[in-house]
Amino acid sequence: SSSQELPPGLIAELMAVPPPNGKKLAYGTAGFRDTATLLDSTFQRMGVLAALRSIACGGQVIGLMVTASHNAVEDNGVKMIDPAGSMLAIEWEGHAATLANARTEEELKAILIALLAIAAPAFPSPSTPTPPRPPARLNVTLVNTAEEENTLYLNDKCGAEFVQKGQQPPKGMEDERDKGRRWASFDGDADRLVYHFYDQEGKWHLLDGDKMAVLAADFLMDALKESGLPPPGDEGGQAGDWKVAVVQTAYANGASTRYLRDKGIPVVFAKTGVKYVHHEAEKYDIGIYFEANGHGTVIFGETMAKAILSHKEKLEKGVVSESEVSKKEKIATTRLVCAQQLINQAVGDAMSDLLFVEAVLRLKGWDIADWHKGLYTDLPSKQLKLQVQDRTVMSCNKDETRAMTPGGLQEALDVLMASSAVAPHGRVFVRPSGTEDVVRVYAEAATPEIAAQLALDASKIVYDMAGGVGVRPA
């Protein structure tokens, strides 16, 4: 409805499912997350919020993903998706939290009427038609699906989080040692992807989001160079005027950052969370972003997309002569066009990322071992998480590489990093999770042993200074 009155009975229905006592619900890194039993009221209210957001977007479709995502099966969550397929606009996250936490009739009415006032002026406006998607085919073997006996639990000893954070194969890989196949792991809502395989010596290797970012950057930079695409605005201008960058988070393996910078590809950092990295990537003509955990995509700016299409038309019409050079240019330009069609530029998803990786590997003539060896070697790393009484006592700087509170914590971590065993390659950072009730610890160093020790020492510091609960890490 575009009327600014609340539908009759709405408040009574919402009051019948009150929010959990003593719990402040927050719209975290990607939606509300908690033990499933605490989220009934939130789910109901997000249905109402989706309707309001739809009104605000001129009647377009809003998505709600109900998911434990990367978390354990007893957890649950709800993410809201905007009409373009991107995460909910950040300025609405506060509205979502106010609605989720409203306890009295008055509080509920106040927030809903305020939201109607924000939303209704935009209604109705013409909706944007959804562009048709191209068809795509690949033969795959599915394992660890819900249908399989004894594997009924989402993410249980499998899934992108289990594989990437634990640096271990998912269950069911025991017989894969000598088969030379490549495997991909998704998370529960299929927006994360990591690859893995056993090499000929039977050693297992992980290819995470950083490896995908580098593969995508290599491929697209080559295509851009070979396409002969004129620079923006001025066809006679200097080459290299298009702005291309890779956006990473503090979790990016240092070796991947070094590799990209050595190749002259700019790298910028953003806070953990697709909504932050995506926003940063939008500032470039081609913005490539993958979080190490496997979330990511590539986005093309509007000017760049138009320039590629018009260049393709010129090449096809023979405005440029049919020489060997122009054949090469045509192929490269077509690759740039196809990459845009294949990749999910709204927010990235595991299926389209998988198809993109498969296509790039095929074009390069690479198998997974070539991809693993052909770019860079990961610095050994270790991730831990630990529970604290209240994770909001911890806060970080803009790119989450340093802890701002509690006071003294970062100084203690700095002392760890300055020790001769750790420097110069070692680093550690800690941050409160936005999806789980934990503090995350990430360490990387010259050897797996040093990385593990660094992560453990940092966990002890967090436990002591930020109110750890349960047994002290040992």
Ligand code: G16
């Ligand atoms: C969500 C976000 C990701 C983020 C991850 C971890 O993943 O969508 O961008 O990297 O949480 O966040 P945190 O470390 O704050 O818990 P998912 O797959 O659960 O949606």
